[in-house]
Amino acid sequence: MSTDAVAADPQTARLELPSGPIDLPVVVGTEEEHAVDVATLRAQTGYITLDEGYRNTGSVRSDITFIDGEKGILRYRGYPIEVVCEHASFVETALLLIHGELPTQDQKDRFSELLTKHQMIHESVRQMFDGFPPSAHPMAVLSSMINAISCFQPSIMNIDDEETFEETAAMLLSKVRSVAAAAYKTSIGHPIMYPDPKLKYCENFLHMMFSFPLGRHTPDPDVARALNLIFALHADHEQNCSTSTVRMVGSSGANLFASCAAGVCALWGPLHGGANTAVMNQLNEIHRSGIKTRDYIDKLKSAKGKLFGFGHGVYKTYDPRAKVLKTVADQILPKLGVDDPLLDIARELEQTALSDDYFVSRNLYPNVDFYSGILLRAMGIPTNMFTVMFAIGRMPGWIAHWWEVKRNKSRIYRPRQVYTGPAERAWVPIEQRG
Numbered sequence: 001m002s003t004d005a006v007a008a009d010p011q012t013a014r015l016e017l018p019s020g021p022i023d024l025p026v027v028v029g030t031e032e033e034h035a036v037d038v039a040t041l042r043a044q045t046g047y048i049t050l051d052e053g054y055r056n057t058g059s060v061r062s063d064i065t066f067i068d069g070e071k072g073i074l075r076y077r078g079y080p081i082e083v084v085c086e087h088a089s090f091v092e093t094a095l096l097l098i099h100g101e102l103p104t105q106d107q108k109d110r111f112s113e114l115l116t117k118h119q120m121i122h123e124s125v126r127q128m129f130d131g132f133p134p135s136a137h138p139m140a141v142l143s144s145m146i147n148a149i150s151c152f153q154p155s156i157m158n159i160d161d162e163e164t165f166e167e168t169a170a171m172l173l174s175k176v177r178s179v180a181a182a183a184y185k186t187s188i189g190h191p192i193m194y195p196d197p198k199l200k201y202c203e204n205f206l207h208m209m210f211s212f213p214l215g216r217h218t219p220d221p222d223v224a225r226a227l228n229l230i231f232a233l234h235a236d237h238e239q240n241c242s243t244s245t246v247r248m249v250g251s252s253g254a255n256l257f258a259s260c261a262a263g264v265c266a267l268w269g270p271l272h273g274g275a276n277t278a279v280m281n282q283l284n285e286i287h288r289s290g291i292k293t294r295d296y297i298d299k300l301k302s303a304k305g306k307l308f309g310f311g312h313g314v315y316k317t318y319d320p321r322a323k324v325l326k327t328v329a330d331q332i333l334p335k336l337g338v339d340d341p342l343l344d345i346a347r348e349l350e351q352t353a354l355s356d357d358y359f360v361s362r363n364l365y366p367n368v369d370f371y372s373g374i375l376l377r378a379m380g381i382p383t384n385m386f387t388v389m390f391a392i393g394r395m396p397g398w399i400a401h402w403w404e405v406k407r408n409k410s411r412i413y414r415p416r417q418v419y420t421g422p423a424e425r426a427w428v429p430i431e432q433r434g
Helices: 041-045 081-087 090-099 105-117 123-131 138-151 162-187 201-210 221-233 241-250 256-268 275-289 293-303 320-336 341-354 368-379 383-407
Strands: 012-017 020-028 034-036 065-068 073-076
Touching: 020 041, 073 081, 073 090, 073 320, 081 221, 081 320, 090 105, 090 162, 090 201, 090 221, 090 383, 105 162, 123 138, 123 162, 138 162, 138 256, 138 383, 162 201, 162 256, 162 383, 201 221, 221 320, 221 368, 221 383, 241 256, 241 383, 256 383, 275 293, 275 341, 275 368, 275 383, 293 341, 320 368, 341 368, 368 383
Parallel strands: none
Antiparallel strands: 012 020, 020 034, 065 073
């Protein structure tokens, strides 16, 4: 089977099959991305395409995020991520992703009011936290409680207009931080803190994480700014595993909360949202062993092992999100003055790898997981909460993609397969089975 680059019509591509050629439409995106539309291939020829893991398959047409991994480009709704991080808070970034345009001051104020309105968790839901063992992973608690909260919000089951959608989006985005902080407090046996309506989004989260009933935590403005950036940088990343999961579940008609709870479960996987946790585990390994970073890297290279936090499956150059966080890390870590051997090892590991031709020649630069891990640790966020932080940040993207599926009235997602099991067989009675 072979595919000619272009058929006689420049808007089609010719696929040569044993049964003869077929011309398929060519779709061109805003950034000159070319795709061959195979939607009618099976109906016309009986063939399907096979692409294990969908690595070369465009499953949707989306208006939300653009990535060029070769050039290190990431844009939200057309705005470069560097510009977004320079000018926008996490809440403003969320509104950009969810609605498609930068909000006016009135729109931003209204959404902030909705976030404050919905920041509380129903008291019956708060009691549910006591049912989880202290050892429960915060991601398990988060996904469970997102679904539990939806039981107390029957209005969210049917969203048919922009106004209801906006309120539901604000409800989910606001409550997810309250749930996340409550999950952490429960895991360490501390009382759950109520949100403070006077605080902004990230400051409020830090308050719920670190305050006590008789000891209020006042977030450092630089820490709050860094957390804003971490959330904004993670807000969307095109059709990754968890986002594709949200779209898949949403295409069935499932409500926003159920779809995003599924996204949390997908993100929980160590190959997806657990990368910054893996970074810290590797730093712990270096610290416990007492090995020098130079020797550790040489050992990894000879064993063809992986240096977590370096390189990326999409970016073939420096991760643009990592550039932003590196600048923040260089500014905030000295100010925090945290005496932590793992942070010292991380800085030394970064310098050693960036001066090693093995990594530079293969474009294995530090990625967003490397810097987010060391920043979160410096802020006092425990390692088992790292993926939860990722989930909070990614929530606006999930919401935007769910709404895109809903608004476009997408058909239910249903991939095909190539069956490789046994052909039809005769049934063998149990007494004859050897």
